[in-house]
Amino acid sequence: MQLEQSTLTTKVAEPPVTGKRETFYYDNAIVRNFSYATIIWGVVGMLGGLWAALQLLFPNVLNVGPWFNFGRLRPLHTNAVIFAFVGNGIFMGYYYSIQRLLKSRMWSDKLSRIHFWGWQLIIVAAAITLPLGYTTGKEYAELEWPIDIAITVIWLVFGWNMFATILKRRERHLYVAVWFYIATFVTVAVLHVVNSIEIPAGFWKSYPVYAGVQDALVQWWYGHNAVAFFLTTPYLGLMYYFLPKAANRPVYSYKLSIIHFWALIFLYIWAGPHHLLYTALPNWAQSLGIVFSFMLIFPSWGGMINGLLTLRGAWDKVRDDVILKFMVVAVTAYGMATFEGPMLSLKSINALSHFTDWTVAHVHVGGLGWNGMLTFGILYWIIPKIFRTELFSKKLANLHFWLGTLGILFWAIPMYWAGFMQTSMWKQFTPSGQLKYQFLDTVTFMKPFYAVRGFGGTLFLLGAIIMMYNLFKTVAKAKIVANEQAEAPALEKVYHKHKGEHWHRWIERKPAPLLIASLIVILIGGAVEMIPTFMIKSNIPTIAAVKPYTPLELQGRDLYVREGCYVCHSQMIRPFRHETERYGEYSKAGEFVYDHPFQWGSKRTGPDLAREGAGNNRKSNAWHFNHLDDPQSISTGSVMPAYSFLIDNALDTSTTAGKIRVMQKLGVPYPAGYDKIANQDLVKQANEIAEDLKKNSVSVKSDKEVIAIIAYLQRLGTDITKNKMTAENK
Amino acid sequence: MFKFIKQYAETIKGIDVYPIISLFIFVLFFIAVLWYVRKMDKRKLEEIRNLPLDLADDNSYTNPTK
Numbered sequence: 149m150q151l152e153q154s155t156l157t158t159k160v161a162e163p164p165v166t167g168k169r170e171t172f173y174y175d176n177a178i179v180r181n182f183s184y185a186t187i188i189w190g191v192v193g194m195l196g197g198l199w200a201a202l203q204l205l206f207p208n209v210l211n212v213g214p215w216f217n218f219g220r221l222r223p224l225h226t227n228a229v230i231f232a233f234v235g236n237g238i239f240m241g242y243y244y245s246i247q248r249l250l251k252s253r254m255w256s257d258k259l260s261r262i263h264f265w266g267w268q269l270i271i272v273a274a275a276i277t278l279p280l281g282y283t284t285g286k287e288y289a290e291l292e293w294p295i296d297i298a299i300t301v302i303w304l305v306f307g308w309n310m311f312a313t314i315l316k317r318r319e320r321h322l323y324v325a326v327w328f329y330i331a332t333f334v335t336v337a338v339l340h341v342v343n344s345i346e347i348p349a350g351f352w353k354s355y356p357v358y359a360g361v362q363d364a365l366v367q368w369w370y371g372h373n374a375v376a377f378f379l380t381t382p383y384l385g386l387m388y389y390f391l392p393k394a395a396n397r398p399v400y401s402y403k404l405s406i407i408h409f410w411a412l413i414f415l416y417i418w419a420g421p422h423h424l425l426y427t428a429l430p431n432w433a434q435s436l437g438i439v440f441s442f443m444l445i446f447p448s449w450g451g452m453i454n455g456l457l458t459l460r461g462a463w464d465k466v467r468d469d470v471i472l473k474f475m476v477v478a479v480t481a482y483g484m485a486t487f488e489g490p491m492l493s494l495k496s497i498n499a500l501s502h503f504t505d506w507t508v509a510h511v512h513v514g515g516l517g518w519n520g521m522l523t524f525g526i527l528y529w530i531i532p533k534i535f536r537t538e539l540f541s542k543k544l545a546n547l548h549f550w551l552g553t554l555g556i557l558f559w560a561i562p563m564y565w566a567g568f569m570q571t572s573m574w575k576q577f578t579p580s581g582q583l584k585y586q587f588l589d590t591v592t593f594m595k596p597f598y599a600v601r602g603f604g605g606t607l608f609l610l611g612a613i614i615m616m617y618n619l620f621k622t623v624a625k626a627k628i629v630a631n632e633q634a635e636a637p638a639l640e641k642v643y644h645k646h647k648g649e650h651w652h653r654w655i656e657r658k659p660a661p662l663l664i665a666s667l668i669v670i671l672i673g674g675a676v677e678m679i680p681t682f683m684i685k686s687n688i689p690t691i692a693a694v695k696p697y698t699p700l701e702l703q704g705r706d707l708y709v710r711e712g713c714y715v716c717h718s719q720m721i722r723p724f725r726h727e728t729e730r731y732g733e734y735s736k737a738g739e740f741v742y743d744h745p746f747q748w749g750s751k752r753t754g755p756d757l758a759r760e761g762a763g764n765n766r767k768s769n770a771w772h773f774n775h776l777d778d779p780q781s782i783s784t785g786s787v788m789p790a791y792s793f794l795i796d797n798a799l800d801t802s803t804t805a806g807k808i809r810v811m812q813k814l815g816v817p818y819p820a821g822y823d824k825i826a827n828q829d830l831v832k833q834a835n836e837i838a839e840d841l842k843k844n845s846v847s848v849k850s851d852k853e854v855i856a857i858i859a860y861l862q863r864l865g866t867d868i869t870k871n872k873m874t875a876e877n878k
Numbered sequence: 879m880f881k882f883i884k885q886y887a888e889t890i891k892g893i894d895v896y897p898i899i900s901l902f903i904f905v906l907f908f909i910a911v912l913w914y915v916r917k918m919d920k921r922k923l924e925e926i927r928n929l930p931l932d933l934a935d936d937n938s939y940t941n942p943t944k
Contacts, residue, residue: 248932321922396931397931398930403923406915408906410908411908411911440904458917844913
């Protein structure tokens with residue numbers, strides 16, 4: 149049965165027709181292409197996530213090294229769901245809605261197609277290079293420099309086509325969804341370019357120009373705003389179009405949408421440092437992050453409330469309409485995640501949640517709930533529309549809804565529980581003042597929680613596969629309306645201002661000022677946070693004892709990055725008693741000045757490694773060798789993958805000179821001409837380690853990769869202790 | 879990077895006051911947006927609010943799940 153169009157009570161009179169009516173065609177083929185891409189990549193990305201989740205239960209079976217070890221698979225999963233599933237989901241809804249909101253076909257079909265195929269090629273490139281270990285080691289920005297350049301080009305193609313379409317539009321006013329698309333384009337461009345400034349040291353290897361604390365600040369300014377401007381603002385744009393469409397009533401408050409748009413883009417950009425609380429980031433930057441993160445709750449909830457109240461008086465529809473069900477769960481999940489986000493930014497709560505599975509649960513409420521469920525709802529809405537048919541099975545869509553919703557619950561609840569347990573176990577002391585649990589105890593304790601999470605993920609994935617089948621059957625019996633006819637009057641050349649009109653009305657009509665205003669608003673936040681960190685010496689106190697890595701350690705560090713060790717191991721000891729007891733002296737900003745990229749990490753599936761080579765944490769070379777070869781033989785119950793291939797692989801020393809030269813360019817004080825002799829030092833240090841291993845009955849050639857990574861691990865945290873200096877500021 | 883500016887920025891005393899300034903900028907900005915929204919023309923507002931609901935945009939098959 150069709151919806152009664154007459155139920156649309158709030159529709160106002162058409163604006164007076166002033167221009168000549170023109171006939172034109174919406175491009176539905178591009179919408180279809182992106183919808184297929186989001187479905188396919190969504191299933192692939194979720195499968196990757198499920199696989200990674202199960203690796204923590206069956207590390208020996210499911211880690212197919214080296215390509216699909218957890219450290220390489222997890223970035224593949226995050227990149228796939230963020231940029232492939234959600235990315236294509238954004239573009240699907242964007243191409244459908246912007247043409248209709250502007251009453252215009254896209255400016256160039258060719259640019260639309262370049263955008264589509266370029267984006268898919270980038271995804272394929274990511275799917276190949278990440279398992280091969282080509283990574284920058286910066287979360288959600290792991291792709292190496294040639295792909296970074298491709299992303300920039302394709303993003304500009306998307307923006308160019310968008311602005312050209314806006315300029316030839318037939319609707320004078322830009323609806324709020326279009327503002328969100330513009331803000332997304334502008335901000336993602338800025339974030340991507342600034343965070344990806346790197347110097348190549350080979351075709352698939354680069355070093356970021358930033359080091360240590362600065363790199364951390366730039367990375368989390370990017371990381372947090374990737375959540376904001378890739379997972380949130382474009383989806384709010386989609387919500388503002390598709391929720392009114394599905395509910396057949398206008399958005400609850402347009403005024404609220406204006407306030408919440410500007411407040412959201414203004415505040416979000418400041419909030420990045422909340423990922424770095426209690427770290428070596430200067431305190432003022434942390435405080436800035438906290439204040440703005442807390443304030444974010446208001447514009448975020450402005451969006452949620454606007455979404456939910458759009459359904460006022462239509463809640464009876466939600467019972468019958470599966471699309472609205474998906475959307476209601478999505479908006480509710482958005483509300484929950486954006487309430488939790490500011491709470492997690494408070495120092496006292498962050499002290500508990502950070503580095504635990506709590507954060508993982510938090511992001512999945514947003515990812516599965518907000519992005520996932522909204523994408524599904526939009527897919528069920530768009531596909532029958534552009535194919536001019538009815539959905540194959542309403543029952544299957546309902547089944548998908550319940551599998552998805554239950555999947556989220558089974559996913560998130562055990563992980564919240566796991567997070568609470570981890571943090572409390574890490575912190576517990578015995579009455580005699582000793583740490584109560586070994587780190588490994590907390591790892592093995594998590595396994596039942598990981599199992600339930602795996603079940604939740606399976607349900608969610610199953611739902612997505614059912615949707616794939618349902619939509620496949622829907623399109624199988626229909627033919628796409630590739631070019632959908634529409635009619636609208638042309639825009640008047642001269643706009644007659646009406647009485648009492650305000651500046652914002654002007655900005656709403658003009659895309660260029662809107663773009664510039666958005667840009668200024670987001671740049672203020674970024675600049676205020678970053679410029680002082682880069683400029684003021686006192687923000688990063690130098691420590692005389694901190695020296696550049698030896699060539700072997702540098703190569704070892706690159707292997708550490710290649711294998712994605714940062715995915716599970718942090719290198720950041722926070723100033724808490726339980727951390728300093730377990731890991732040693734807390735980390736200082738000055739210790740990281742030669743770290744391109746920083747490797748502080750964001751999750752402790754394994755223990756912190758900041759002082760792995762120092763004090764009580766220091767182990768023998770033989771221990772590291774055996775542990776990398778077969779972690780479970782050394783640490784029973786460990787979930788770490790085996791890295792025995794490092795024992796077989798020869799270290800590529802042909803890259804050493806080039807790497808040293810790049811480091812010199814970045815200001816690392818290697819002596820002039822050191823690039824030419826660096827490999828001599830490398831061989832010498834490698835021989836020493838191989839000798840030591842031999843003494844401990846481990847026979848391995850000194851030219852193997854494992855030697856380099858041992859050298860790096862043994863170096864970690866030693867600077868300030870070796871020289872018997874506690875981090876005394878110079 | 880930024881070498882030219884750096885030597886000047888280093889000499890700025892109390893640059894840590896940035897957070898307060900930024901908060902102040904935001905509050906001013908927010909008040910401006912609130913003020914604008916209050917002044918908006920209601921008729922136009924309704925028109926823009928209904929932009930997505932232009933039914934001519936969609937073909938005759940509407941919500942398939944009803």
